[in-house]
Amino acid sequence: MLDVLKLRKDFPILKREVNGKPLVYLDNAATSQTPQQVIDVITAYYQNYNANIHRGVHALSQEATDKYEQARIKIQKHFNAAKSHEIIFTSGTTHSINIVANGFSSLIKKGDEILVSAMEHHSNIVPWQMLCERTGAELKVIPMNQDGELLMDVYSELLTNQTKLVFCNHISNALGTINPIEEIIEKAHTVGAAVLIDGAQAAPHLVADVQKLDVDFYTVSAHKVCGPTGVGMLFGKEEWLNKLPPYQGGGEMIAEVTFEKTTYADLPHKFEAGTPNICGGIAFGAALDYMNGIGFDAIASCEHELLEYATQKLLQIEGLKIYGTAKEKTSVISFNIEGIHPYDIGSILDKLGIAVRTGHHCAQPIMDFYKIPGTVRASFSFYNTLDEVNVLVEGVKRAKMMLS
Incomplete structure (x- = not known):
């Protein structure tokens, strides 16, 4: 098991706040954060x-x-x-x-x-x-x-x-x-x-x-x-x-x-x-x-736990649909809430200090296949925590309430 809280200390940016809230960085598929060692x-x-x-x-x-x-x-x-x-x-x-x-x-x-x-x-x-x-x-x-x-x-x-x-x-x-x-x-x-x-x-x-x-x-x-x-x-x-x-x-x-x-x-x-x-x-x-030095087996185990937990929690939100439910997948969740544009959800999450990606993710043919304008994408890394998943879920619930 990884000591995630110890590893997080390697990443100076994870200590900052965004809009007065602790940063919850869930845009790792776009770019990962850089440890002090690098x-x-x-x-x-x-x-x-x-x-x-x-x-x-x-x-x-x-x-x-x-x-x-x-x-x-x-x-x-x-x-x-x-x-x-x-x-x-x-x-x-x-x-x-x-x-x-x-x-x-x-x-x-x-x-x-x-x-x-x-x-x-x-x-x-x-x-x-x-x-x-x-x-x-x-x-x-x-x-x-x-x-x-x-x-x-x-x-x-x-x-x-x-x-x-x-x-x-x-x-x-x-x-x-x-x-x-x-x-x-x-x-x-x-x-x-x-x-x-x-x-x-x-x-x-x-x-x-x-x-x-x-x-x-x-x-x-x-x-x-x-x-x-x-x-x-x-x-x-x-x-x-x-x-x-x-x-x-x-x-x-x-x-x-x-x-x-x-x-x-x-x-x-x-x-x-x-x-x-x-x-x-x-x-x-x-x-x-x-x-x-961390070990890719340990990284995979940590990220799988984050994926499973986040998937379970997000699917409890009424009207939320996840795109990409392959049997073999990594720690990326693309989702929408019925009747709400993904950009609007992402904007509210940003106000709460939660960094996710919205849009077609430079993969427009996928969005055309699903007949959607884009998705909200939360992507997890080994330095993310289950508590951050909970913050994301509560943020999505708040966004839904404000936009419905």
Whole structure:
């Protein structure tokens, strides 16, 4: 069992008030909070060894380079990538997906097919639509049911020899559904298709073993796992990363430049043009250290208890409906109250110091499927408490009373 009250002391922001009320932060699916241990790493970088990496012979540059590359190795080991150069530092999941989408522009042709799931974040829809517009490939959608589960029998039927790419989130940011990515990957590989898994929402809750999954690409944003914003990673199998052309041109990603011809650097630098978010990369590694220090089994147990308790309590409110009732789901609850717009509920909760997310959560096709404008989304992390769930429930009751 986690000592949640002790862990909460690691997070300075949880001590603040909002509108005169203690902050109840339940927007973890949008971004997690940052512990003092990671904040200290960020501060130490700028105070002690702020310098550009890979280029300098002076002490600060070498120290920054060492810590940045050590962070890459931490990320490699966390996700069990075979080689450290299979980890590409990016600005986040969206950047990572666009690297792959851009790279496949030279590998996809008219008549090829690309599959995405019906519960994707916009960042895992729009790049593939753009790719199809450029190449003439066809985008097909793996449908889902009312519980927010993918129809895997339909997925099997959609797979053909023309299928070149399959994209799916590991966990839905809008519904909390944990998708059966092992089956998705295995079936895609039987027709020779590559698979990208968007792991942004999964990374805070579980550890993905990319070798065991046999996934071709896996993406994560650091700010979902107690790290800073503006940094993330793309895992890609070496064979695929070597096939893809660079996404951007500039410094660091080159081996030799002349006005006649440029040759590209080896992995991972081929995809890391320009000065990177050095501090962010180092802090990303520190955030994974922090999470692993707690233990993902303990985190999962704590969050499951929060999910079960909150689900039970919220469903006691008359007129409240939860969207996303998959058998396998994580600590996300999307809900509405009949006759009340989710934005109005969220606004009242904010006045009570309760931070939730309202709207379509960058997953508008899901909302169109349910024929709703959006939902109220409460998303829980290991530093949340059952008492905070009670505050949420009372807040929702008050909002309903005021808006009915």
